[in-house]
Each structure stands twice: as structure tokens, then as C-alpha cells.
Amino acid sequence: MIRLHAVSKSYRQGDRVIPALKPLDLHVPAGTIFGIIGSSGAGKSTLIRCVNLLEQPDAGQIVIDGQDLTQLNAAGLRQARQQIAMIFQHFNLLASRTVYQNVALPLELAGAGKSAIRNKVESLLELVGLSDKADAYPANLSGGQKQRVAIARALANDPKVLLCDEATSALDPETTKSILTLLKTINQKLGLTILLITHEMEVVKQICDRVGIIDQGELIEQGEVGPFFANAKTELARRFIRSTLHLDIPEQYRSALRAEPGDNALPLIRLSFHGDSVDAPVITQAAKRFGIDISILSAQMEYVGGTKFGLMLAELMGDAEAVSGATAYLVEHNIDVEVLGYVH
Ligand SMILES: Nc1ncnc2c1ncn2[C@@H]1O[C@H](COP(=O)(O)OP(=O)(O)OP(=O)(O)O)[C@@H](O)[C@H]1O
Numbered sequence: 001m002i003r004l005h006a007v008s009k010s011y012r013q014g015d016r017v018i019p020a021l022k023p024l025d026l027h028v029p030a031g032t033i034f035g036i037i038g039s040s041g042a043g044k045s046t047l048i049r050c051v052n053l054l055e056q057p058d059a060g061q062i063v064i065d066g067q068d069l070t071q072l073n074a075a076g077l078r079q080a081r082q083q084i085a086m087i088f089q090h091f092n093l094l095a096s097r098t099v100y101q102n103v104a105l106p107l108e109l110a111g112a113g114k115s116a117i118r119n120k121v122e123s124l125l126e127l128v129g130l131s132d133k134a135d136a137y138p139a140n141l142s143g144g145q146k147q148r149v150a151i152a153r154a155l156a157n158d159p160k161v162l163l164c165d166e167a168t169s170a171l172d173p174e175t176t177k178s179i180l181t182l183l184k185t186i187n188q189k190l191g192l193t194i195l196l197i198t199h200e201m202e203v204v205k206q207i208c209d210r211v212g213i214i215d216q217g218e219l220i221e222q223g224e225v226g227p228f229f230a231n232a233k234t235e236l237a238r239r240f241i242r243s244t245l246h247l248d249i250p251e252q253y254r255s256a257l258r259a260e261p262g263d264n265a266l267p268l269i270r271l272s273f274h275g276d277s278v279d280a281p282v283i284t285q286a287a288k289r290f291g292i293d294i295s296i297l298s299a300q301m302e303y304v305g306g307t308k309f310g311l312m313l314a315e316l317m318g319d320a321e322a323v324s325g326a327t328a329y330l331v332e333h334n335i336d337v338e339v340l341g342y343v344h
Contacts, residue, residue: 001030001193002051002161007060009046009217020046021217023060028210030160033187033194035204035225037240038214044197047214048163051195052084053077065160082110085154089166091146093138099125099149100134106156124152127189128182144175151182155190162186164196168203180207201240205229205304213237226305230274238336242272245300245311249340253297257341265342267323271312272336273301282333283314290326292318315343 004026011018020043028034038044049055051062053069062069069080093102103124107117125131128148138146147167154162164183168176184207187194198204204211204225212222213236221234232238249257253268261267271283287294294314301310316323330337 001032001065002026002028002034002195003061003063004051005061005063007047007050007057007062009043009050009055009057019217021050021057024217024219026212026219026222028193028195030193031187031191032209033184033196033207034210034212035208036195036197036212036214036219037199037201037204038197039199039236042214043217044199044214045165046217048086048165048195048197051161051163052081052086054086082157083159084161084163085157085159086163086165087147087150087154087167089169091138091143091150093146093149093153095138098135098137099130099141102138102149103152103156106153110157120156121152124155127155127186128152142175143171144179147171147175147179148182151179151186155186155192160193162192162194164194166198167196169198169200173202176203177206183207201244205244205302209305213240224305226307229302229304229309230307232274238272238274241274241309242311245302247298247300247311247313249313250297253343256343258344259341261320261342262344265344266315266317267327268297268313268315268340268343269327270338270340271314271330272310272338273312274309274334274336282330282335283312286326286329289329290318290322292316292322292326294326313340 004024006023006025007021008023009021011020036044036047046055050057064080064084067080069077072080100121103121104117107120125134128151130145130148133141133145168179171179180203183194186192208225210223211225211228212219215236221232221237229241232241257268283294294316297313297315299310299312301308316326327337
């Protein structure tokens, strides 16, 4: 549905050239939800704004539903954009119009008749769960309700593609969940293709089918969400994945933790599981093989896209040689091991 071929973009500030996107290919299959994740300044906004030519790329092709947008004249582009809706972090509603009038606006601009507009707006407000707010003004709505109005408005012209520019970044976690659930419902009910950008891996985890990670204008890794979470290759991807797991060191350990090993000190380690390592009984095997005890302080396992991954905090108890043998054994079995310190 969406194909980008060798799309690149730089900004110019006086004599300075700021590269924002290096030549980049992307394919978002019809009916899927594709999430682009990256840190601040990585190029996410530039990328999504290039997809509907809000930002003009320097080079490359942007093909939506078989049509190369870069080849269209102004009228053709206006027409093509009816198929590509967009929602934003700050909702961009018109403050002087009611909810009903905001959703009706694209239909009015497209020249629809009054009764067609009424039918469409009513069904859209029902879809987003705001039928009772038709006459309210944006100022009297919560952030989540505002985003629901923006979604209804975006769907008014039956687009094939929905672009979401950090659509949940201004919302609290509960509201974020409900908006993401709504986006998934729309994706499934209407077969809408969704491309979203976010800096939160939770968003990807909750609704995306595929994910791409962007760093300094480059799409450095992409794939289906399950395998991506299970076997991310780049350190940046692994860092984003770890950010969805929340394992704190218990306070009593934190205060006893030292950076240097010493006599009778036990290493406290963080194990990251991904891919095949999760199902294998590697922990017990390591303990048996090297004659050590492993005390698990806390663990979090997650299921994403049908695969498991997770983190564990554990203390290794045994002599130094056995502990380092066991650590190497865990690494050999596809587990990332990080020594957080030594408990004295
Ligand atoms: N209008 C502009 N003029 C000059 N440089 C720009 C402009 N817009 C973006 N940039 C630069 O391009 C690079 C990519 O910016 P972009 O906004 O696409 O990143 P981002 O991943 O969306 O970041 P954030 O999450 O902070 O919004 C950055 O180095 C940014 O400073």
C-alpha cells in the first residue's frame, strides 16, 4: 500500500546542510499497522511528513496504492491526499467548531450534501464512541476525546491510509491504551493501513504488526513485531525493547551494591532473554553444570506477536571461577548478561 524508494531529505539552514533522511526504502503492506520508532531528532517526523508530501523529499519515489505522489501535479496531489489521512500529537481541531462540525468539515470541503454529511458524521461519532458529544466544543473535551474527534475527522473521506504523528504522546498511559485500541479496531474493521511514528516502544508493542527503527535518518532495522522483539539485532533496538520492561533493583540490594568485586561479594546480574533462549531451561542447566546457586530476585516475561522475551535479576552464588563459567554459558545460550554490581 505504501512504498518508499530511496527517499532522502536534507534541510538547509544558511550554509549548513542538515541531513534528516538518508536514502531509505520502506514497504507498508495493505491492511497492516507499521510503527516507526526512533529517538528525538532521528528523522521520524520528516519521514511521515514525506509520505503525504507535507515535506517535499529531495529524491526518491513515494508510491501509495500504486500511484507515485512525486509525479503528480497540484490537482492530482490534492485528489491523492483524500486517500491519506493524518492525525497529530496535538489533535489540530478547530476551536470555534463543535465536535460535529469538526468531523463534518472534510465532507463539506468535498462538496457532500447535508443528509450525506449527517449520516456519515453520526456513524463516525458512533465508531469513536462520542455520539453524546456532537455539540460540545474541543475546549470542553479531554485529550483522549479530542484525539477521538481527530480520528473521526480523519476517516470522513474514507481514506485508505492513516498517518499517525505521535498521536498518543500527549496522553496519559490509560488514555493512550484506549486510543491505540480504537486505532486497532479501525484497522481491522475498515482494513485501513496505518503508518505511525512514536518514541515509545509500548505503542509498537500494543498495536503494530511491523516495526522499523530509525537512527540518524537511517532505517537501521525492521521486521514483524514478534521476531523483532525476540531477536533484535541492533543495540538501539534492544534498548527500546528493554524500555518496555520495568525491573527495579530491590532497595535492600541497591544500598548494598558496589561497583567492585570483593571478598565474598556476589554478582547481581541482569539477564535479557530473547528468541530461543526463553524456552530452554538454561538457568537450571547453568546452575547444575557449574555447581552454583542462582537466586532470582525478580523477573518479567512478555508476549509480543506470539514470542516471549523478558528480563530477570539474579544473584549468582559460588566461587569466582564457577560463576564466570556459568555467565559464559548463559551468553553462549543467547542470553544477554549484564553485571549490575556486587552485593557485599
Ligand atoms: N525545518 C527544519 N529545518 C532544519 N532542520 C530540521 C527541520 N526539521 C527537522 N530538522 C532536523 O532534521 C533532523 C530530523 O528531525 P525530525 O523532526 O524529523 O526528527 P524526529 O525523529 O521527528 O524528532 P522528534 O521526536 O524530536 O520530533 C533533526 O536533526 C532536526 O533538527
